[in-house]
Amino acid sequence: MTSFTVNGETQELDIDPATPLLWVLRDTLGLTGTKYSCGIAVCGACTVHVDGIPVRACVTPLSAVANKAVTTIEGLSKDNSHPLQRAWIVLDVPQCGYCQSGQIMTAVALLAKNPKPTDSDIDQAMSGVLCRCGTYSRIRRAIKQAAELKAKGA
């Protein structure tokens, strides 16, 4: 039995603790906002937070999150009100959208640690999350805009 929380809700699951968190979230809990794309931690589409730290859910076994707090894209806000979601909407960042959960969760972790990131901070934080549609420059602008929104307390 593995006990942990997902988006504030306690989960007690009796499944193989070696199962990657990604498939626990998607297939067991039905939280499909976290995406599968590479399965080997090289694309970042499956990024979630474990105790606030961004991790690759595709290579994180369930056992690693025992008694920890997992946050997924669904847990960011109830109404798209997180500053990053708002900035993402204003700048119409997504195209196909498949990588965007991973992009946003990575950006959330960046802003939590570094409220006013420079271009090179953003490069460093975001370079592990791949996008095939080329939304990178809009993501950069959206992160900067969200940082401003957060600074204003909006």
Place this chain on the structure above:
Amino acid sequence: MNDLTIREAVNPGRRSFLKASAVAGGGLLIGFHLPLANRAGEAAAAANEFVPNAWIRIDADDTVTLRVASSEMGQGVHTAVPMLLAEELDCEWARIKVEMAPADKAYINPLIGQQLTGGSTTVRAFWTPLRQAGAAGRSLLIRAAAQSWKVNEEECRAGNGVVLHPPSKRRARYGELAAQAARLSIPGEVFLKEPGEFKLIGKPVPRLDTPLKVNGSAVFGMDVKLPGLLVAVVERCPVFGGQLKKFDAAGARAVPGVRQVVAIHSGVAVVADGFWAAQRGREALVVIWDEGGHAKLNSTAIRQRLERALGKKGVTARTEGDATKVLNAAAKRIEAVYEAPYAAHACMEPMNCTAQVKKDSCELWVPTQAQTGAQFVAMQITGLPADKVKVNTTFLGGGFGRRAEQDFVAEAVQLAMAMGAPVKLVWTREDDMRHDYYRPATLNRLSAALDKGGLPLAWRHEIAGPSIMARVFPGSINNGIDNTSVEGAANLPYAIPNLHVSWVMENGVAPVGFWRSVGSSQNAYITECFLDELAAAAGKDPYEYRRALLIKHPRHLGVLELAAQKAGWGTPLPAGRSRGIAVAEAFGSFCAQVAEVSVEQGKLRVERVVCAIDCGMVVNPDTVVAQMESGIVYGLGAALKGEITIKNGRVEQGNFNDYPLLRFDEMPQIEVHIVKSTEHPGGVGEPGTPPIAPAVANAVFAATGKPVRRLPIRV
């Protein structure tokens, strides 16, 4: 209708069948049947006089629901298409709702003759019919209001979802008028707005799908949920053309959660309660393959085969003057061999399809670009008629041509039949990379002769490569030419008196398919780089050289000059930087790009790209910008990184570690400039891709003096 300047009057009865009818709850339904542009389409149209359908529904609560025939794969059509309708219907934009259309003859793309999202055709195909439908709806609503108020129709106006009669100050919402409008017949003529009157078209409109894509609620194929849904993975022969000999499923069946191990046409499937159990089961499979005749095939042999093909006489794609005679007599002759490798699509969402087959019905939930094809494949496998095969199209996590294929649909349908339960077939990233329909690898020999002034007198381009259409649609091969193999080469715009473009079909073992911008994605690279070689041989500036040769092509010239001007072509650059330029016409649009690159310590970096696009009339300008950014990044991936190689009959690459994509920190600064135009709309999903590889390669050539004759670019 006095708020309109009436010029473009059309007769909907002749141009496209329109029909109004009532829906339950007091709504108005406007259906229409599209006239088809090609022969295949005409045949299909003859088979059905009028297909009743449900394109547009206006409900009593003012909601306007549009069923969009095209798949949303990032290119923004689920916003651009409703904009076309809303512009002419003059409804309230906030009340627009989009539904993805099912697979049905009613939704055939008139430019393709199938329900298929490809060739950058969506806006071009639906530009006129959807505006006509909107105008007809508006006219019906006005007439309904005039009749109920017993006033003159000409005194009524419509706008923002309301019909007004200013003399009596009466007003009614579209929703209130819908039931009455449904009893009227479609007007014999409708009047379309002049571009100057557009309120929505041409203005940046936020995408309707964005809010769903920032909180995980957008449903992609991978995200489909159904009661009792099983998940399947398939072990396929790693060697092209290989077949299953035998397998031992005992180990797989012993994995908790595994329900069944089934041999299907493409390999051995493991079906389980979830993906992880299925994948564990697959790892425990023992499969013996008959690897067939290609188990020793490698990339070197493929190249040799293309070399031999280049020695054969090709089929003529275009000929003017006598290029060979002029070349043979030329004092100065320039020759080069250019090549492009296989490239993978690498959609972020790997291929997948969910299917459920019952005794008398089949239902698919699939991220597909090709609904007609998906339905057809399911009909063939199940033996069911079209009206028993329902296709639900989800959002697509990238398409780029890969999702026009049906291999994953066929697998899912077979598995759903075998299991008697709904099955979600999931490809891993490695499956996706190793069993793609690749961009064709081609080899090209180019020869040119220059006149005394350095301008080309003769140009000969011989291409050898595999044919996409030979597999997909052999009937479209005309006089031996697959147009997708020569597009971007045969339509060379430069004024060259003696010109010859030929093609040798050399179908290899690796399957090939449509890859964003198709033939132009490599032919623009090849022709635009060779043109820079000619300019260099002539001692001319590559921009001025192009200008001199494009006098008769104002739209090419327009984007070329705009890109050059905005990029500061000819102005000094910091040390270590260089510029390259390229222009290409593709999918009805014209695009030029200037790339600014730096080469430091053997590392190439694309610093800046200035892009000028002329795609005729623009529907959603921010989407055009996004699609240029997107097309550039997609093309850069193949120009700088992506290469599929084959060893022992197998694709050597499997994931993003060995088939890398462009990363965030490698993203150039991109500036997009849109040409103002009143021309008919062109495509936008693909035209951004062709110019980027040659623009970058030409910048490298400018820096190093060495032409880049092979992709990906190595410095």
